Amino acid sequence: MDIRALKIAGAWEITPKQFGDNRGVFLEWFKSSAFTAVTGRTLELAQANCSVSAAGSLRGIHFTDNPPGQAKYVTCVKGAFLDVVVDLRVGSPTFGEWDSVLIDDVDRKAVYLSEGLGHAILSLEDGSTVMYLCSIEYSPEFDRDLDPFDPELNITWPTTDxxxxxxxxELSAKDSAAPSLHALRTQGLLPRSTAPSP
Structure with missing residues (x-):
């Protein structure tokens, strides 16, 4: 597999090698040794999720209080999504910046994001299915949301499927009512960078 760092420290794009024949395709969408060799991280698995979305469904931007923080390893098994990672770590050199990866059932890429990063997915086809591995179980008391259309972030969302x-x-009521980056920062609800000061 090929693992490429995104412009947000602590986030990577993973492209697996696919082996196909007349029976179909086989791939390793996660391999601990390869992942750890490149990222220096291990993936602690506490929960695995599957989400099916209609075209236009926008889920996020979601993040978890850090600590405890939640790391995610995300892939698309059917259809296509734009996967967006946002740096929400106050004090990080890339605070407020974002990067994206097209995850789909062609290249079968995955995205890994570390604790303290925001995450959103936009479905680009009806029935698109994403599966993701989480380092901690979902805990509503630690769950946070950020407005995906916040002009301060200026995310370029696709306009066509x-x-x-x-x-x-299409957003959930919770995501539609999500606060801005400024509001979360003012209220002290954003994660702090754990990177050493330059």
Whole structure:
């Protein structure tokens, strides 16, 4: 597998090698030894999630109080998503910046994001299915949301689906009411960077 660091420290894009024949395709979407060799991290698995989404479904931006923090390893098994990682760590050199990866059922890429990073996915096709491994179990008392359309972040969301049709964004009530980056920072609800000062 090929593992590439994203521009946000603590986030990586993972592209597996696929082996196909007349029966179908085989791939390793996670391999501990390869992952640890490149990232220097181990993946503690506490929960595995699966989410199926209609085109235009936008889930996030979600993050977890850090500590305890929640790391995620995310892949798409059907359809396509734009996977967006946002640096929410106050004091980080890339605070407020974002990066994205197209995860789909063609290249079968995965994204790993460390604790303290925000995460969102936008479905680009009906029935798109994402699966992700989590380092801690879901705990609502630590769960936080950030407005995915916050102009301070200026995320470039796709306006068309996988087939080129216009997208209509669909958000949960909770995500629609999510606060801005400024509000979360003012209230002291953002994670702090644990990187040493330069």
């Amino acid at each position: 996988r087939a080129g049709n216009p997208l209509t964004y």
